[in-house]
Amino acid sequence: MTKRNxxxxxxxxxxxxxxxxxxxxxxxxxxxxxxxxxxxSAKVESIHIYLSPMQNGLPTRELTLTQEDPAAQDLLNLLGGQVYDVWYDVGAGEGHQILLDYTVYMTLSMEPEGEAQAMATVALDGSKYMDIDGLDRGSWNGNWVRTHYRADLAFQQEVLDLLLAQPYEEVQEA
Structure with missing residues (x-):
């Protein structure tokens, strides 16, 4: 073979x-x-949810859904019924427009396996992507490459509507 080949x-x-x-x-x-x-989904012991208002006059809400709560299964079915496109954010994050009345931060606590309890997080605010940190958080991407998952506004609003329909505790601001 020649050098060119x-x-x-x-x-x-x-x-x-x-x-x-x-x-x-x-x-x-x-x-x-x-x-x-x-x-x-059957291993999810509880889902702790924090709803932070984006408008004055709305209360900050906090709630916890357990395995026995039908809303927990509805939420997991809703999240599980989507296919998410990956989007990588390299470098410093840019600001984005928040399109929901609340930002949503969820912590999923799994049933303990041995002494370790695994937790995962899901955050959304109506922008074009959601942040999901799964149970097997890979360290390969470090802090300078952040993985997001695209989710349309209608889907995120459906998640928020389900959460707003649940009984909650109002968080008093300090």
């Missing part, structure tokens, strides 16, 4: 590897895939 072959191999990596890292994921191998 070797160079073309090397470039071709590099392009195939790059294309494969792009396809792998940008592959759409289901909620259980994002959460990790140890996730099962």
């Amino acid at each position: 070797n160079a073309a072959l090397a470039i071709g191999i590099i392009l195939v590897i790059v294309a494969a990596l792009v396809a792998i890292f940008n592959q759409s994921r289901t909620f259980p895939q994002i959460m990790g191998q140890s996730y099962a």
